[in-house]
Amino acid sequence: MKIGIVCYPTYGGSGVIATELGHYLAKQGHAVHFLSYEQPARLDYFNENIFYHEVNVSQYPLFRYPPYELALTSKIVDLVQSTGLDVIHVHYAIPHAAAAVMAKYILKTKGIDLPVITTLHGTDITLVGKDATYRPVVTYALNESDGITAVSNSLRSDTFEQFEVTREIEVIPNFVDFHRFSKKPREHFKKAIAPNGERIVVHVSNFRKVKRVEDVIQVFSRIRQRVPSRLLLIGDGPERMNMERVCRDLGICDWVTFLGKQEAVEEILSVSDLFLMPSQTESFGLAALEAMACEVPVVASNTGGIPEVVIDGRVGYICPVGDIEAMAEKGTYILSDPDRLSNFKAAAYQHALSYDILQVGPRYEAYYQEVIHKHLIS
Numbered sequence: 001m002k003i004g005i006v007c008y009p010t011y012g013g014s015g016v017i018a019t020e021l022g023h024y025l026a027k028q029g030h031a032v033h034f035l036s037y038e039q040p041a042r043l044d045y046f047n048e049n050i051f052y053h054e055v056n057v058s059q060y061p062l063f064r065y066p067p068y069e070l071a072l073t074s075k076i077v078d079l080v081q082s083t084g085l086d087v088i089h090v091h092y093a094i095p096h097a098a099a100a101v102m103a104k105y106i107l108k109t110k111g112i113d114l115p116v117i118t119t120l121h122g123t124d125i126t127l128v129g130k131d132a133t134y135r136p137v138v139t140y141a142l143n144e145s146d147g148i149t150a151v152s153n154s155l156r157s158d159t160f161e162q163f164e165v166t167r168e169i170e171v172i173p174n175f176v177d178f179h180r181f182s183k184k185p186r187e188h189f190k191k192a193i194a195p196n197g198e199r200i201v202v203h204v205s206n207f208r209k210v211k212r213v214e215d216v217i218q219v220f221s222r223i224r225q226r227v228p229s230r231l232l233l234i235g236d237g238p239e240r241m242n243m244e245r246v247c248r249d250l251g252i253c254d255w256v257t258f259l260g261k262q263e264a265v266e267e268i269l270s271v272s273d274l275f276l277m278p279s280q281t282e283s284f285g286l287a288a289l290e291a292m293a294c295e296v297p298v299v300a301s302n303t304g305g306i307p308e309v310v311i312d313g314r315v316g317y318i319c320p321v322g323d324i325e326a327m328a329e330k331g332t333y334i335l336s337d338p339d340r341l342s343n344f345k346a347a348a349y350q351h352a353l354s355y356d357i358l359q360v361g362p363r364y365e366a367y368y369q370e371v372i373h374k375h376l377i378s
């Protein structure tokens, strides 16, 4: 197949999933054409089946808001005419689904059929998408897509509850590439971070309000009172200064390290003992899955799609959103007994195996075939 993938190029989950899926599809022999405004972060090695097309938005003094959607639409139209894509798969509805649908109708006037598949990732529905600013366009773009997927049952339900969507939504969960993620712990690295054998607690995110990163610090400071431990924070974002202030207020700066944005999160996860994800809402929680793939148990909030991924009491625990005492208690319980910690680690890894890209990737391929087939006979 010839597949077009539209995604955000950033380290965020939707871009990561889109790029890893593209790598997988290319390995299966499909030609994969990426479209984005910048080279996606994980599009970091050569494959003869992968092509990258940068979307450039021309500037004009009149444009206070450069029209990216229009540039993307034109790029899709152009690409389809020159390569004959079989399907275009957009990740994150805003604005990608609307652009792809517009391209589809432009191509129709030229006698070309282009099936559009939209994958919903989270805030494109639960936060940004449902805002009145975008809702009519998102609703239209979803109904005019030829296929829709959501990364969890929870996100599928949210979409039906919050939008008048008339077509079926296929749930295809996120995944991990175990070639990348099951790195063996590097003992010398662990020693450098925790010289006295402390437990390593970790959090990865873009430090936005929705991640409740202050709770990460509060939970860690309580765990630390009972289990010698250190906190590693990976990522950056608008809440960082606030997090640093909370660390100062709690007097725990010596045990908290801000590592900034990291390419190889798997290297840090592989030496970690506990992952904290106290998010306000999370349609899936890819970072938690990646942690489990590195044998790291998770304490997370009971929200959105998290309970589908983090099996309570087996691979970690889920607690009510904002309940820092409960999270600290569960974290302490996991970390305070070496045998118990080993059991949680093993269970986390076993559970993550069911999200191997080698299992989930074929579901996308089958879905493409199904949508293309339905489109041909309609």
Ligand code: GMT
Binding pocket: 011, 012, 013, 014, 015, 017, 092, 121, 122, 123, 124, 151, 174, 210, 281, 282, 283, 284, 285, 286, 287
């Ligand atoms: O929706 C976002 O905040 C951005 C998005 C992303 O691009 O990082 O994250 C969402 O998609 C991820 C990949 O499917 C999911 O793992 C995240 O749970 C989801 N984030 C939220 O729902 C807040």
